[in-house]
Amino acid sequence: MVTVARPTDAIWACLDRVMDPEVPVLSVVELGIVRHVEVDDRGAVTVAVTPTYSGCPAMRVIEHDIVEALAVGGWPGVQVRTVFTPAWTTDWxxxxxxxxxxxxxxxxxxxxxxxxxxxxxxxxxxxxxxxxxxxxxxxxxxxxxxxxxxxxxxxxxxxxxxxxxxxxxxxxxxxxxxxxxxx
Amino acid sequence: MTAPATPSTALAMDGATGGALVEYLLRLGDDRLVLGHRLSEWCGHAPILEEDIALANIALDLIGQATLLLRLAAQIEGAGRDENALAYLRESIDYHNVLMVELPRGDFAFTVVRQFLFSVAAFYQLEALARSVHEELAGIAAKALKETRYHVRHVGEWVIKLGDGTAESHERAQAALDALWRFTGEMFLMDAVDDTLVRAGIAADMAPVEPKWHAQVTDVVRRATLALPEGAYMQRGGRVGRHTEHLGLMLSEMQILQRSYPGAKW
Incomplete structure (x- = not known):
């Protein structure tokens, strides 16, 4: 039997190659700041991220890197949404x-x-x-x-x-x- | 059209509540923006490198929190302004921070004592706000609370080190505490804005926050071998835009770029 991968699996895999600019050995997925990935009926992708700290100056760069990596991976025009609940913890x-x-x-x-x-x-x-x-x-x-x-x-x-x-x-x-x- | 008023629609739709919430968010945001700016003035000037970095980090947290709070205020206001317009294009009379945070940074003892007095109050206020029925505000508060725990501990330890340190550090810490005391009461004042929002389950009731603040401050002050000031007279005015002359001067420096080159980006 063949397991059919969900469409978001490939997106998660692509996000796992986007490295954190300040801790370049960890991807944004490993760091736990990517909270959800949604694909709507028309195929539009939204990625929800949460900041590590309120004033984290790397957030803009991270958003930019996510949009760019997914565009290269075949998902142009991705929306990045910032979410605050639940608050990020290093336990992730x-x-x-x-x-x-x-x-x-x-x-x-x-x-x-x-x-x-x-x-x-x-x-x-x-x-x-x-x-x-x-x-x-x-x-x-x-x-x-x-x-x-x-x-x-x-x-x-x-x-x-x-x-x-x-x-x-x-x-x-x-x-x-x-x-x-x-x- | 009359839809049944569920708590969430009442929250979003009631004009009076919305207006009060914008004002409340401006107060929370302005306290942090102004204090964050004052702390950032130490960058490159603190007594030791580690402390220079620590103060800049705390400033960054405060300015980050201000960004989130002012952004939410701007969204609810719906007047086409964003957090940058609120920070860089308002006059001092439209800033609603407490007076304590706008006072010049003073010496290191003054900066540390002020940060301690503010951060302890912020901690207990955020603890309450993290339970707000307003989901976005609760989320911002929960995040800020984690950061504030680090701030309180850091500056609290400094208050003890300075107070229980040399004769000079003790004297400076005591002078700072004495000078700042009359500005602390304003952090706990409540008016119609607070009352409306506390009733709606959105804002933090400061009445139970004040005794917690007092107990924590008293404990650290005692361990620092400092004397708790006895003055009962408290200054007020910042919440309604009546500021000291210091805020205007600070804003003229903070806002000069956007005032000179409106909309400039880099």
């Missing part, structure tokens, strides 16, 4: 994409959304005593250096070269590196 970055980030030199985000880089997963959250907006004391970050894999790393700043990254420093290999911020 899959396992494969997390590995690619680490190989590229960016530590992947802690799971569980925003709330600081104080710890890894739920455990860190409990240690911080939780939902304190301004924690009294931060637990040591348990972020692995993407270069030497040491856990002896420190948070230099929660705000880095782009809205989505924090600046870390590895005490073992003495190398600054970026961390994809959990949000």
């Amino acid at each position: 970055i899959g396992e494969g994409a997390r590995r690619k980030l680490a190989e590229y030199g960016i530590a992947p985000p802690r799971r569980g959304g925003e709330g600081g880089e104080g710890g890894e997963g739920g455990e860190g959250r409990e240690e911080r005593g939780d939902e304190a907006l301004v924690p009294l004391r931060r637990s040591a970050p348990r972020v692995e250096c993407p270069y030497c894999h040491s856990s002896a790393t420190t948070l230099r700043s929660e705000f880095g070269s782009t809205a989505c990254k924090a600046v870390m420093y590895c005490e073992r290999c003495r190398q600054p590196f970026e961390l994809f911020k959990a949000i």
Whole structure:
């Protein structure tokens, strides 16, 4: 039996080749910012995307790249619609994409959304005593250096070269590196 | 034609509610645009590189939030303006931000203390707005809330570092807190615009926001070894367009390009 591919499958495959301009190892699909693809009765394609941050300056470039890639792929005149609900979270970055980030030199985000880089997963959250907006004391970050894999790393700043990254420093290999911020 | 008024059509169709919502979105958007601009003035001037980048990042978040809020205001207004026209072509009298955000950036302590006082209020307000019955506003708020959590923590830690730091940093942080205190009350004022929208389930009721803000601010101020100001007199005026002289000067700089070359793009 032959499985008939849905028409949107080919569009998704094409979108998976559109790379994020600021994190060029991940496609916009891997990053989780493409939310839906719709094809209406007349064949008009609409792609819904959601921004990573409200002020992400790459959104216009991403829209342009999506329109262009799909035009080349045989879908001219695609409409790109911006959606805000539900709000983007780094939890939408899959396992494969997390590995690619680490190989590229960016530590992947802690799971569980925003709330600081104080710890890894739920455990860190409990240690911080939780939902304190301004924690009294931060637990040591348990972020692995993407270069030497040491856990002896420190948070230099929660705000880095782009809205989505924090600046870390590895005490073992003495190398600054970026961390994809959990949000 | 009389269609049964479901909540959503009432939301979209009622002129009074629509007008109030445009005004409300302008207030939310203007607070962020003006404060974002003030923060961006630090770009290239902050005390250390990491902080320069952090302030620019927070400014970017605020200006991004302002873009979304003003765009929504323009769409609902339906007068052919867009978010850029609202940002670059309005006079100061038509800006409805609170006075606190337009004050000159001052020293680093002033910038940090102001950002803390604003961000904590914004956090609890956005928490409520994320539950708004207005779906687009709720979506923008939910997104902004995630960003604001990072802002509060960052500047909150700075307030503690400065207050509990050297004699000079303590003195500067205290002076900033004292100077800013009388501008904080305006963030919680509510008028007919708020009342209409709170009743419709669209806006955030600031009455429960204020005590949460006060508790969080008090906690950090105490940990920073600073003294909470006691003055009860509060300045107001920004929400109705009565501004300090500082806003006009800021706008003249922010708007000069669009004023000189209308419609310029690059």
